[in-house]
Amino acid sequence: MGHSMGAGEVLTLAGDAQHAELVGRVRGWILEGPLIGLGEEPSSLKVLAGRLAGRLLPRHQIRHVVPPEHLSRDPAVVESVRNDPLCHNTGTLEGMASLLDRTAMLSTGRVRLGEQVRSVLLAHGTQDKACSYDAAMKFLERQHAVGDRTAKPYEGAYHQLHADLCKDEFAGDLVDWILQRCEGGGTSDGSEVPPSPPPPPPPPEAKL
Incomplete structure (x- = not known):
C-alpha cells in the first residue's frame, strides 16, 4: 500500500519489467490518493528551471x-x-526532480502494469487538492492487462482519506477488499469469492 508520493513509487515498481517476478508474488496493490498528476500543475518553465537547478545543485534544499x-x-x-x-x-x-520525472512517466502512460499485477485498489477523494483525481482514474482505466482492478472514489473527500471525515468508511473498504482476496475469504454480504491462482514459485536458491 502506498499513499500520495508513496503510491506513485509503488506503481513505478509494479510497472517495472525487471521486477516482474517479484511483482507477481504480491497479491494486491492498494493506492491511496496516488501522485499521478499534481493538483495544481506547475508551469513548464518552472519545471525546466527546477530540473536544471537539480542537476547543478542536487543537494540544495x-x-x-x-x-x-x-x-x-x-x-x-x-x-x-x-x-x-x-x-x-x-x-x-534532486528529490523534487525525481518526483516530477516519476509523475510525468505515470501521467503520460510510460508506466504500464502487466499481467503479473494481480489486483489493484485505487482509492481517491474527488476533491483532492494535492494529487489529481482525474489523472489517477485515467491511469487505472488504461491498465487493461490487470483483470482485477477497482476504483473507489470518495465524494467530496480531500487528500488524506485515512484522516478525513470518511476515514471509517475508507478503513472498512480496505478491510473488505483485502478479505475478499484472502484464501477462504468472503464479502460483506457473506458470498464467497473464487480462489485466486497461486503465486509463482520463488526463484531457486543461489549455489555458492
Whole structure:
C-alpha cells in the first residue's frame, strides 16, 4: 500500500519489467490518493528551471508547503499537521526532480502494469487538492492487462482519506477488499469469492 508520493513509487515498481517476478508474488496493490498528476500543475518553465537547478545543485534544499487545509476536512487534523514539528516541508532539488520525472512517466502512460499485477485498489477523494483525481482514474482505466482492478472514489473527500471525515468508511473498504482476496475469504454480504491462482514459485536458491 502506498499513499500520495508513496503510491506513485509503488506503481513505478509494479510497472517495472525487471521486477516482474517479484511483482507477481504480491497479491494486491492498494493506492491511496496516488501522485499521478499534481493538483495544481506547475508551469513548464518552472519545471525546466527546477530540473536544471537539480542537476547543478542536487543537494540544495527547498521548502514547499502543501497547505494543511488541503489535506483533510477535519479541523483537528488540519491543526495537528500545522503544528507538527516533523512536517518540515523541506526537500532537495534532486528529490523534487525525481518526483516530477516519476509523475510525468505515470501521467503520460510510460508506466504500464502487466499481467503479473494481480489486483489493484485505487482509492481517491474527488476533491483532492494535492494529487489529481482525474489523472489517477485515467491511469487505472488504461491498465487493461490487470483483470482485477477497482476504483473507489470518495465524494467530496480531500487528500488524506485515512484522516478525513470518511476515514471509517475508507478503513472498512480496505478491510473488505483485502478479505475478499484472502484464501477462504468472503464479502460483506457473506458470498464467497473464487480462489485466486497461486503465486509463482520463488526463484531457486543461489549455489555458492
